[in-house]
Amino acid sequence: MKSVEIREGINRKYPEWIFQLVTVDEAGKPNAMPAGWCTFCSGDPVMMAVSVAFERYTHELMENSREFVLALPNQEQKEAVYYCGTNSGRDVDKFEETKLGVTPGIEVEVPLIKDSVACYECRKAGSLDTGDHTIYVGEVVAAHVSEDFTRSIYTTQDWHKEGPEGFRTIEEIATG
């Protein structure tokens, strides 16, 4: 093993999955932020944890909400995910701009993203500040899958430089 700078060492983690974290403001208007830093964290009940930087608009929405949705984007949503990750819901209506569709959940007021590989409806159960992010934990109270889209996308090492094409399916990563 060779000791390396921490930032260099982190590059070994790719490919890393990516979710869209969906929240709503007080008026019920939805917003989505790509979140790679996400994990399941309980089996019974099923719970998920997602990490959000303090300065994000989504952080503000998460602080003021009891509910959120985690959605696994499909391979046709790369452009939309990239747009959501490079613009702030403070300035733009991301769903309007990306034409991502929404559809109601069954347990929470936050909508699902249409055609997601999977959507998990979550009810906030706790949080923990860690460095420059907060980990939000939610109990998964409902799950949905797309019947048409089954392949989610992953980030590759240079996705920040590559733009939407930096998000790839496993098959695209393996072949290219």
Added chain:
Amino acid sequence: MKSVEIREGINRKYPEWIFQLVTVDEAGKPNAMPAGWCTFCSGDPVMMAVSVAFERYTHELMENSREFVLALPNQEQKEAVYYCGTNSGRDVDKFEETKLGVTPGIEVEVPLIKDSVACYECRKAGSLDTGDHTIYVGEVVAAHVSEDFTRSIYTTQDWHKEGPEGFRTIEEIATG
């Protein structure tokens, strides 16, 4: 989107990465537990979070320790990872049984696993109980990479049934 049982919905998450969580007991004897429920959770300082079930021996070790190591296993360590995931350090010496090699870290007393794709030395910074697990957060204080092994392994949907072959590289997953 189609509403499904939560457990069925979770299957859409695969492939999911897997780490080995390395801890030591009071005598300094190391133990390793595969942990897929792991995420980065801060950029500055770099921090990672890993979720450990209450009943695990590793949970006991994590409660009594200030340090841990997260290691990304390489494709030749599938059998060892499977062994570590299906046996308890309460009963066996996993490093003895698997012949996984250890090598000292530079910032923590917990050893690295030799030939890991990457190892992250962590100093415990917080924890949060969530359902049936505890999320442990650590600041990454050093990173190491293998010069020979660069491909980590991921879990596939049926890995619990498949055994060691259920852990696959991205290339192995893509080619079926």
